[in-house]
Amino acid sequence: MKRYIILALCLLAVSTASAWNKFAQECIATLAEQNLTEKAKSETTKILGGDLASGAWWLQTIAKNEATKHTAHWHYIKITADLTSTTKSNKDGVVQIENCIDVLTNRAEHSDSTVVAALKTVIHLVADMHNLAHVRIENIPNSRHNFEFQISNGFSGKKAALATSSWRKFWDSNIINRHATYSPKLFADDLQTCYGADKERFSKGDVRHWAADMARLAAPLYKWAQPDMIMSREQHNRLEPMNDKTMARAGYRLAALLNEIFQ
Amino acid sequence: MKRFLTIVSVLCIFATTQTVKAWNNIGHATIAVIAERHMTEEAKEKCRHYLKHNLPYYASWMDYWRNCPGFEETHYWHSVPVDEKNKQVKGETRNAAYQINRICKQMRKYHKLKDSIVADNLKYLIHMVGDMHCPVHTKYSPNEPNLKQRSVKVKGKKLGFHSYWDASIGYYNKGMKCDQIAEKYDTLTEAEIAAICQGKPNDWATVNAIEMREIYTLLPMHSEVTEISEQNHARMKEIAMQQALRGGYRLAKVLNEIFSK
Numbered sequence: 462m463k464r465y466i467i468l469a470l471c472l473l474a475v476s477t478a479s480a481w482n483k484f485a486q487e488c489i490a491t492l493a494e495q496n497l498t499e500k501a502k503s504e505t506t507k508i509l510g511g512d513l514a515s516g517a518w519w520l521q522t523i524a525k526n527e528a529t530k531h532t533a534h535w536h537y538i539k540i541t542a543d544l545t546s547t548t549k550s551n552k553d554g555v556v557q558i559e560n561c562i563d564v565l566t567n568r569a570e571h572s573d574s575t576v577v578a579a580l581k582t583v584i585h586l587v588a589d590m591h592n593l594a595h596v597r598i599e600n601i602p603n604s605r606h607n608f609e610f611q612i613s614n615g616f617s618g619k620k621a622a623l624a625t626s627s628w629r630k631f632w633d634s635n636i637i638n639r640h641a642t643y644s645p646k647l648f649a650d651d652l653q654t655c656y657g658a659d660k661e662r663f664s665k666g667d668v669r670h671w672a673a674d675m676a677r678l679a680a681p682l683y684k685w686a687q688p689d690m691i692m693s694r695e696q697h698n699r700l701e702p703m704n705d706k707t708m709a710r711a712g713y714r715l716a717a718l719l720n721e722i723f724q
Numbered sequence: 725m726k727r728f729l730t731i732v733s734v735l736c737i738f739a740t741t742q743t744v745k746a747w748n749n750i751g752h753a754t755i756a757v758i759a760e761r762h763m764t765e766e767a768k769e770k771c772r773h774y775l776k777h778n779l780p781y782y783a784s785w786m787d788y789w790r791n792c793p794g795f796e797e798t799h800y801w802h803s804v805p806v807d808e809k810n811k812q813v814k815g816e817t818r819n820a821a822y823q824i825n826r827i828c829k830q831m832r833k834y835h836k837l838k839d840s841i842v843a844d845n846l847k848y849l850i851h852m853v854g855d856m857h858c859p860v861h862t863k864y865s866p867n868e869p870n871l872k873q874r875s876v877k878v879k880g881k882k883l884g885f886h887s888y889w890d891a892s893i894g895y896y897n898k899g900m901k902c903d904q905i906a907e908k909y910d911t912l913t914e915a916e917i918a919a920i921c922q923g924k925p926n927d928w929a930t931v932n933a934i935e936m937r938e939i940y941t942l943l944p945m946h947s948e949v950t951e952i953s954e955q956n957h958a959r960m961k962e963i964a965m966q967q968a969l970r971g972g973y974r975l976a977k978v979l980n981e982i983f984s985k
Contacts, residue, residue, distance in 0.1 A: 614791065615790075615791030615792055616791050639784070639788075640749075640753075642750035642753050642901060643753060643780065643901055643902055644901040644902075644903050644904065647757070647778075647780065647901070647903045650778060651777055651778045651780070651781050654772055654777060654778050655777050693792075694788070694789075695789075695792040695793065697788075698788050698789060698792065
């Protein structure tokens with residue numbers, strides 16, 4: 462009996478884990494898959510033995526292992542005060558994506574397992590670098606530390622209530638969980654409907670440009686977002702399209718990157 | 725063991741259920757997916773033009789905005805109040821069927837409305853056509869105290885009767901996503917769908933009012949959910965899915981009619 466209660470609590474806890482959650486990762490990977498060239502699709506399927514979504518969560522699963530816990534740093538990107546990405550540190554998502562691009566481009570020189578790991582890492586990190594809570598900007602302390610704030614349920618009078626959330630948890634799972642009853646394909650189809658016309662514009666540039674683009678989106682957000690703030694239901698609702706748009710950027714950019722590597 | 729797993733599943737579902745009084749997310753999204761499967765290409769294209777999204781995206785929109793400034797009145801547009809003769813309460817505009825009729829009338833000349841008004845009207849319709857089919861969204865007269873929604877119990881713990889039914893589509897289709905549920909149940913023939921779509925929102929509300937009285941006998945107030953017979957649970961599942969299909973097919977009909985003009 463006790464065992465099942467613990468299991469049930471664990472299942473609830475998993476859905477609020479502190480990373481862009483599995484559903485969001487799979488949606489982004491599915492959107493990317495829908496935009497791969499035939500050649501890229503065939504190559505990635507051969508490497509992974511499945512679709513991109515099948516490899517999307519792997520990097521998260523190894524972050525807690527003793528031997529691979531250093532990868533926990535890779536889920537964030539470092540941005541300088543002038544909103545550019547110039548870091549060479551290995552503790553950075555952009556640098557790790559560049560390392561993986563190198564492995565995948567020269568895949569004949571690497572073992573199969575290294576190539577598989579590189580592809581799974583790229584899928585996950587291109588998604589994560591587009592999570593607004595994963596952009597760490599040099600002169601904005603709130604972007605570099607997780608903080609707690611309160612979310613209003615929108616009610617007034619006796620039913621008014623505030624729920625405490627962390628900033629990271631909000632962007633990692635809270636917003637996207639409004640659509641967690643969809644299959645990843647259904648949500649990816651919606652992103653395609655909504656942002657298909659922006660695909661070319663979003664895909665331009667390289668990983669460093671994309672990081673700078675995310676910094677430009679995130680910086681103004683931190684002028685507003687402060688520890689202990691109260692987020693109204695209306696503000697909560699208005700942030701949702703911002704999250705969708707960053708997911709669309711991630712999906713299209715991941716596709717563009719893989720199409721270029723496997724052209 | 726089986727009973728215990730059922731209890732755990734019920735607790736898990738209700739632990740993640742919001743306090744909103746409507747079909748919950750999976751119910752509304754399922755209805756929207758079913759509707760999209762039966763919309764004409766023209767209606768789908770027009771909806772995407774105005775909404776910039778697919779239908780399921782806005783399935784729960786009214787629930788997210790109902791407590792925001794400017795949306796206070798919409799709080800009362802999720803259910804249908806009826807009298808002892810199963811007729812809608814006269815003159816009551818806080819009524820989903822009334823609001824659906826009002827919006828459909830306005831949408832007859834949708835091309836003359838601002839795009840933002842058309843988009844908002846669509847968001848209301850997507851939600852309200854679904855919600856009026858939720859088994860607990862027929863609000864019976866206070867003169868019928870046996871149809872007052874109180875609470876039931878899940879392993880001794882109180883749970884709103886209303887909340888139980890709001891979550892029923894998810895509860896009876898554990899582990900499934902809304903599009904998988906739609907795929908599984910949307911198997912009726914064209915003739916059966918046409919029969920369901922006959923009539924207007926007022927007729928649908930009357931049928932709901934007559935038929936949904938049954939749920940109060942299947943799951944009596946203050947009863948223990950885990951002790952309800954398998955036969956009753958099977959019937960409750962049948963009702964939940966029947967209402968979801970009705971909501972989906974009828975939503976498609978409403979939208980197809982608007983955009984066929």
